[in-house]
Amino acid sequence: MSEKNMLSHVNEHGEANMVDVTDKSVTQRVAYAQGRVNMSAQTLALINSKQHAKGDVFAVARIAGIQGAKKCSDLIPLCHPLMLTKVQIDFATLKDGSGIEITAMCKLAGQTGVEMEALTAVSVAALTLFDMCKAVDPSMVIEGIKVTEKLGGKTGHWQRREEQTHD
Incomplete structure (x- = not known):
């Protein structure tokens, strides 16, 4: 397996491993994630x-999403604890009236990306809406959680293109 194709969270013995980011440059990093909660009118x-x-x-869901981003490293075992400088959660009614789209933006100056924090923010906000x-409306559906854009590093x-899917 080439070094480029190796999973970064597994060491040479196949054991779980937190990536060493010590030598990475500190840059401004931003990630956007999105998801939806489908519900009745x-x-x-x-x-x-x-x-x-x-x-x-x-x-309530906005505060929960922000808190989720801040707690990401407590939830995802190999995530680095990050000093987030901005977390923003936005809600929009879907054009067809079938639910709510949630967008999260996470930002920092650091040595590793903030995609997991943005995904966690959307997930926790969606779970809070559901709760x-x-x-x-017990038949609500949470779906489509994905990273839509990242900058830095x-x-x-x-940026995600519409045709990018993984079936």
């Missing part, structure tokens, strides 16, 4: 009108 209307019995669903709304700028 009635549930979406409750959330958007702030009439949900549990209160402002977006406010707050499950009593009125040796790979520079990467």
Whole structure:
């Protein structure tokens, strides 16, 4: 197996290994991730009108997503603990009215990327939306969680193209 194709979180003995980033340059790094929660029109209307019995669903899910990004290294075993300088969570109603799109942006100046933090932020925000709304809509579906863009580090700028899928 060529060095380029080796998994970076496995050592030469096949054991789990935290990557050594000591010699990597400190650069500004940003990652964006996205996901959706599909739900009934009635549930979406409750959330958007702030009439949900549990209160402002977006406010709670936003805080949960930010907290999730900050706790990423506690959840994902080989992730480095990072000093995030910015986490932003945004919500948008899907154009067809079938649910909510969640976007997370994570940023720092560091030696490793923030893709996992952005993915965790979206995941935790989606789980929080689900938790707050499950009593009125247990058939909701969380889907499509993915990194959409990253900047910084040796790979520079990467952006997902619509046709990029992994079936």
